[in-house]
Amino acid sequence: MNIHEYQGKLLLKKYGVAIQEGVVADTPEQAVEAAKEVNRLTGSEWFVVKAQIHAGGRGKGVITETGSHGVVLAKGLDKVQDIAKGILGGHLVTKQTKAGGKKVNKVLIAQDVYYPGESEPSEFYMSVLLNRESGRNIIMYSTEGGMDIETVAENTPHLIFKEEINPTVGLQGFQARRIAFNLGLSGEAFKQMTKFVFALYAAYEGIDASMFEINPVLKTSDNKIIAVDSKVSLDESGLFRHLEIAEMRDKSEEDPVEVEAKEAGLNYVNLDGNVGCMVNGAGLAMATMDIIKLSGGEPANFLDVGGTADAERVEKAFRMILKDENVKAILVNIFGGIVRCDRVAQGVVDAYKNIGDINVPIIIRLQGTNAIEAKKLIDDSGLKVHSAVLLKEAADKVKEVLA
Secondary structure, eight states, X not given: OBOXXXXXXXXXXXXXXXXXXXXXXXXXXXXXXXXXHHHHHHOOSSEEEEEOOSOSOTTTXXXXXXXXXXXXXXXXXXXXXXXXXXXXXXXXXXXXXXXXXXXXXXXXXEEOOOOOOSSOOEXXXXXXXXXXXXXXXXXXXXXXXXXXXXXXXXXXXXXXXXXXXXTTTOSOHHHHHHHHHHTTOXXXXXXXXXXXXXXXXXXXXXXXXXXXXXXXXXXXXXSOEEESOOEEEEOGGGGGGOHHHHTTOOGGXXXXXXXXXXHTTOEEEEOSSSEEEEESSHHHHHHHHHHHHHTTOOBOEEEEOOTTOOHHHHHHHHHHHHTOTTOOEEXXXXXXXXXXXXXXXXXXXXXXXXXXXXXXXXXEEEEETTHHHHHHHHHHHTOOEEEESSHHXXXXXXXXXXX
């Protein structure tokens, strides 16, 4: 589960991570009041108005309706309302959004932390995530903050450092100091960075996160180390231990069909193809998607109906697939182990009758428990479907109906 920047910063602050203070607002009028509160808390007279959507690259992104960027500096309280008005309600397009962008429903009014002082501010990149090859958490960091980490990795890989954490002993003091040293820090900034790293790692572990990305981590002109941004992804398997965090979920930022699928207990991911897939089991689903591509099609979704699929769940799955206007064919590929093939077949029949006129061809492959009974159900139903025994045969039929 992803959360907004302002929510991530609240969690970081709870664990002692120094952050760029800010107040969230839903309207231009609230933005002005938020700026006044930020001024009261920090003394800042300039403010950063930041669009809150689940996507990176907001500073370079553009609001389609107004031409405003997703992150804008307001040089005074009198500028906040107009800037917020140019962002709120618009659709922000970034590298990480679809062509139409994402609607901005909230803005974060944050303090200006790039103030003049005894030294120049410096920006760093830092993230905490799991290294799946070693099964250990790593802290990845770079002196090249404020840039896309993919660009840094491609052009200057020697500027990316990694610190792997032994789960038996946890993050060690020498590791935090090595991070500060590799970032070129000294004196007070060095001490502040070691504290920052320990607090950040404690937050990562404490909330069962799957990834923390802070870009940039800022060394201010007076040698403070603060998180200017926060991108937080949480492990949904651990949310039962953090009900207050689960309530931070913003469904408006998610694909509505995927939200519906979650509520129905189905595993669904929307893709860009033209062949809808209904499969039981993640491994079989991946194999089905692969053979669709090998046969010249493109999968329109990943949909795992699970091992306990009944007629009702199958009908719901059909309805979800058919909401995608790009779907030109549907491939149902079920191996009956725990789930019985005749239950799936009954679900297909019920869906066909309840939904009404289905204008896309359906290819069905049912093998395993009660496969014979399932085939009879389909044959006796009078439905206009294509049946197959082998997976390759099913894929060839997909290619045939798409031609």
